[in-house]
Amino acid sequence: MITVTVAKDFSRHPAGRYLKDGPYTGELFRKKFLEPNVRDHDRVVVVLDGTRGYGSSFLEEAFGGLVRAGFEKATVLQKLELQTSKPSLAQEIIEYIEDAATGKYAAN
Amino acid sequence: MRPIELIALAAVVVGWFATHLFSEARERRKEVRSQLDKLLDKLFSLEKDAVEFHSCATFDSSKTGGLLGQVDRIERILGRLPIVRLDDVVGPIIHHRRAITLRNFEASTFKPQSAGSDLLNEIASATRDLEDILEERYASEYPGSFPYFARPSTHTLTLIAVAALLALCTVIGLHELGVV
Numbered sequence A: 001m002i003t004v005t006v007a008k009d010f011s012r013h014p015a016g017r018y019l020k021d022g023p024y025t026g027e028l029f030r031k032k033f034l035e036p037n038v039r040d041h042d043r044v045v046v047v048l049d050g051t052r053g054y055g056s057s058f059l060e061e062a063f064g065g066l067v068r069a070g071f072e073k074a075t076v077l078q079k080l081e082l083q084t085s086k087p088s089l090a091q092e093i094i095e096y097i098e099d100a101a102t103g104k105y106a107a108n
Numbered sequence B: 001m002r003p004i005e006l007i008a009l010a011a012v013v014v015g016w017f018a019t020h021l022f023s024e025a026r027e028r029r030k031e032v033r034s035q036l037d038k039l040l041d042k043l044f045s046l047e048k049d050a051v052e053f054h055s056c057a058t059f060d061s062s063k064t065g066g067l068l069g070q071v072d073r074i075e076r077i078l079g080r081l082p083i084v085r086l087d088d089v090v091g092p093i094i095h096h097r098r099a100i101t102l103r104n105f106e107a108s109t110f111k112p113q114s115a116g117s118d119l120l121n122e123i124a125s126a127t128r129d130l131e132d133i134l135e136e137r138y139a140s141e142y143p144g145s146f147p148y149f150a151r152p153s154t155h156t157l158t159l160i161a162v163a164a165l166l167a168l169c170t171v172i173g174l175h176e177l178g179v180v
Helices: A006-010 A026-040 A056-068 A073-079 A087-102 B003-055 B061-080 B086-101 B118-141 B154-176
Strands: A002-005 A044-047 A080-083
Touching: A002 A006, A002 A026, A006 A026, A006 A044, A026 A044, A026 A056, A026 A073, A056 A073, A056 A087, A056 B086, A073 A080, A073 A087, A080 A087, A087 B086, B003 B061, B003 B086, B003 B118, B003 B154, B061 B086, B086 B118
Parallel strands: A002 A044, A044 A080
Antiparallel strands: none
């Protein structure tokens, strides 16, 4: 099991979707923390508290992007454990993982 | 002590308690209304800022952090509002965050939105949905008709229990003394 604390390991100001959108984007977080850890570990705990907030585009690209990058939806849902004091964040991330294959929330 | 005096004493105690109960409920209602009004002000201010951001001729990266902070603050304040359980408003909160920050929120995809665009309509609709659910919760917790509150608070229930216990002890004491 590995724990990733977004505020401590990545940034307190995560924002943006693609690498070109800024220094701490969803794509960067996925490539740097989610993809390698989901590939190499049975369980990945992601601690979401402590940042200045999340944009939906960041969440969609980071977590929904895992499925588009080739990870099985069921595997991602089984391995990820989301820790947050805000129930809406965990629910929104799960929706992005579940709907990633349909492209419902992907970039316009 | 004559029975009539006991009845008069009981009437005073019950009257005092009823006054206290309704006074507390009125104060609580005012306090929650004030908290709710402040939250609604922040919600409308965020709506205005979000519409300005998405309607701007060019992408303004300096405003994205502020908007994310405001969106996050709404949920944190909601968590402190006594009429709302965060678990019950997950859907409207996601809808609201998504309306403002899912699309058109990066330089790479930004397009100035004109009045009446789907995105601006979605922001207005998500804001109204949150406002409606909060007003609905307030109205159900503090109805506009007698007795003006839906259920007694834990504090009030404790007071009722203490008052009942004291009344019981008084009656037993008076009985032991041979007064009643």
